[in-house]
Amino acid sequence: MKLALHWQILIALVLAAGMGAYTGVEGTIGGIHWLAIYTFIGTLFLNALKMIVVPLVMSAIITGIANVGENGGFGRMGMKTLAYYVSTSFIAIMIGLVLVNVIQPGVSDNAAPVLEANEKVTMAVEGKSAGDVVDVFLRMIPTNVVEAAAEGQMLGLIFFSLLFGYFLTQIKGAAKETMNNFWQGVFDVMMLMTGLIMKFAPIGVFGLVAASVAKTGFDQFGNLALFFMTVVAALGVHFLVVMPLILRFVGGVKNPWLHYQAMAPALLTAFSTSSSSSTLPVSMNSLEHRAGVSNRVTSFVLPLGATVNMDGTALYECVAAIFIAQLFGVELDFSTQLLIVVVALTTSIGVAGIPSASLVAISIILVAVGLPAEAIGLLLVVDRLLDMMRTAVNIFSDSVGAVVIAKSEGESGILTSKEF
Numbered sequence: 001m002k003l004a005l006h007w008q009i010l011i012a013l014v015l016a017a018g019m020g021a022y023t024g025v026e027g028t029i030g031g032i033h034w035l036a037i038y039t040f041i042g043t044l045f046l047n048a049l050k051m052i053v054v055p056l057v058m059s060a061i062i063t064g065i066a067n068v069g070e071n072g073g074f075g076r077m078g079m080k081t082l083a084y085y086v087s088t089s090f091i092a093i094m095i096g097l098v099l100v101n102v103i104q105p106g107v108s109d110n111a112a113p114v115l116e117a118n119e120k121v122t123m124a125v126e127g128k129s130a131g132d133v134v135d136v137f138l139r140m141i142p143t144n145v146v147e148a149a150a151e152g153q154m155l156g157l158i159f160f161s162l163l164f165g166y167f168l169t170q171i172k173g174a175a176k177e178t179m180n181n182f183w184q185g186v187f188d189v190m191m192l193m194t195g196l197i198m199k200f201a202p203i204g205v206f207g208l209v210a211a212s213v214a215k216t217g218f219d220q221f222g223n224l225a226l227f228f229m230t231v232v233a234a235l236g237v238h239f240l241v242v243m244p245l246i247l248r249f250v251g252g253v254k255n256p257w258l259h260y261q262a263m264a265p266a267l268l269t270a271f272s273t274s275s276s277s278s279t280l281p282v283s284m285n286s287l288e289h290r291a292g293v294s295n296r297v298t299s300f301v302l303p304l305g306a307t308v309n310m311d312g313t314a315l316y317e318c319v320a321a322i323f324i325a326q327l328f329g330v331e332l333d334f335s336t337q338l339l340i341v342v343v344a345l346t347t348s349i350g351v352a353g354i355p356s357a358s359l360v361a362i363s364i365i366l367v368a369v370g371l372p373a374e375a376i377g378l379l380l381v382v383d384r385l386l387d388m389m390r391t392a393v394n395i396f397s398d399s400v401g402a403v404v405i406a407k408s409e410g411e412s413g414i415l416t417s418k419e420f
Contacts, residue, residue, distance in 0.1 A: 012202035040207070044207075066165045081301050090345060105227040208380060231315075262286060263286050276395060283398065305394075321362065
């Protein structure tokens with residue numbers, strides 16, 4: 001049967017919930033515990049995600065920055081674009097951080113975690129101190145980038161990739177062309193590999209969710225519903241409050257709702273495909289022909305945004321990490337939450353514009369704060385719908401950025417007060 005991936009995942013979730021509840025921890029088949037089978041399947045899927053992290057992040061950042069740097073892209077417009085992207089992603093993360101701390105979706109009377117909480121996990125997180133904030137910046141410049149990649153220190157890898165991509169634009173001749181082709185080839189291959197791994201997502205989801213249900217039953221599904229509402233509320237604030245304010249007071253759009261109408265085709269495409277990359281052609285067409293932004297700005301800002309501007313994704317990563325910590329009953333101090341903010345901001349740069357790619361970034365954040373990556377299993381229950389929402393937020397933020405940059409460049413054809 002040729003079913004869309006989200007339907008396959010939905011079926012896998014239903015089967016996993018049923019099987020996990022039926023077999024429990026003690027159920028066996030042929031002398032083998034079902035829980036061991038679930039864990040094996042889920043671990044294979046997680047290992048596959050972890051396997052592609054380093055080459056995917058490096059190639060995505062290097063190719064994105066190198067493409068931006070062509071034709072003086074790191075000049076005035078380039079720096080304004082990057083400043084916008086970093087600023088809006090940071091705002092989105094802070095919205096998520098505030099709401100998840102106020103609502104506390106992972107805290108309940110059913111304190112049993114998704115996985116068995118143990119002293120090792122708790123100590124790993126509680127061991128963070130104010131000195132770790134300084135250590136975050138020290139890890140941005142690793143003494144050995146290969147070692148940093150092997151140990152999962154993604155901050156150093158991301159910083160190295162940003163530098164590499166920038167200075168790749170500074171060399172000339174055949175060497176530059178060779179390196180561009182090499183990294184573009186790596187990126188294309190990694191996108192294909194990611195697509196292949198996501199085809200097995202229903203099987204991986206089955207293993208992860210079945211294991212969670214077998215261990216804890218349905219105790220955590222109330223928390224999960226609250227987590228879902230927390231993410232939706234945070235995305236809503238960013239999408240319906242922050243973005244219109246930026247359009248009105250920074251982009252000079254007198255009626256921000258006109259821009260929502262102009263970008264409606266792209267928003268619907270982003271919501272249905274959950275892919276920033278797939279939506280890019282529609283976004284460029286809507287922005288140029290419906291919102292009145294020039295091709296010069298559109299062709300520069302949107303391709304870059306599809307790679308490095310992930311407001312919704314960064315927000316989701318932050319909320320997800322803190323939610324999982326709450327499920328484990330672990331108190332996160334200021335320095336640890338700051339670490340989550342920094343890692344969420346930087347890893348969102350390297351997230352591929354394809355469905356559920358943020359699962360890779362979330363696993364990086366969990367490891368960074370001492371929580372096991374296996375805890376993302378429960379998130380997969382609601383990930384598809386949230387993925388659709390955060391992709392739409394990502395795309396809309398890209399378009400708002402293009403309007404802001406066009407305004408700063410003196411363009412006058414942007415939607416202002418006329419009826420769309």
